[in-house]
Amino acid sequence: MKTTFQQDVIDIVLQIPKGRVTSYGTIAKFLGHNRGARMVGWVMNNCHVINETKQIKIPAHRVVNRNGLLTGRFHFETPTKMQELLEAESIKIKDHQIQDFETVFWNPQTELL
DNA sequence: CACTTGACTTATT
DNA sequence: TAATAAGCCAAGT
Numbered sequence: 001m002k003t004t005f006q007q008d009v010i011d012i013v014l015q016i017p018k019g020r021v022t023s024y025g026t027i028a029k030f031l032g033h034n035r036g037a038r039m040v041g042w043v044m045n046n047c048h049v050i051n052e053t054k055q056i057k058i059p060a061h062r063v064v065n066r067n068g069l070l071t072g073r074f075h076f077e078t079p080t081k082m083q084e085l086l087e088a089e090s091i092k093i094k095d096h097q098i099q100d101f102e103t104v105f106w107n108p109q110t111e112l113l
Numbered sequence: 114c115a116c117t118t119g120a121c122t123t124a125t126t
Numbered sequence: 127t128a129a130t131a132a133g134c135c136a137a138g139t
Contacts, residue, residue, distance in 0.1 A: 006136085
């Protein structure tokens with residue numbers, strides 16, 4: 001069974017606990033790509049296709065850049081959708097920036113392992 | 114098969 | 127502190 005990169009990324013994103021977030025680079029590093037954050041972003045860009053193909057929903061709103069900034073908000077249905085989803089999970093956001101980012105940050109390396 | 118693009122990150126100037 | 131370059135690699139053209 002050859003696991004594709006996007007399968008691995010999806011697998012991790014699906015395991016992000018509710019009310020927590022992680023970053024592209026963290027996921028990439030966990031998969032062995034120290035600087036493969038762009039590939040994670042690429043998977044997220046295809047997450048809509050994946051959602052229909054695999055009939056699952058990927059919590060892409062729980063993946064932000066390493067500054068806690070919602071850089072991928074414009075790829076959602078509406079630019080505010082991402083923030084709304086996060087706020088619905090008790091995550092505070094101000095100016096598209098996650099507040100207390102270190103607190104809600106989810107590290108698969110230490111918490112999933 | 115070669116070139117471009119990208120929801121990123123780190124280092125350098 | 128802010129702007130630029132380089133590094134990473136899968137898909138699309």
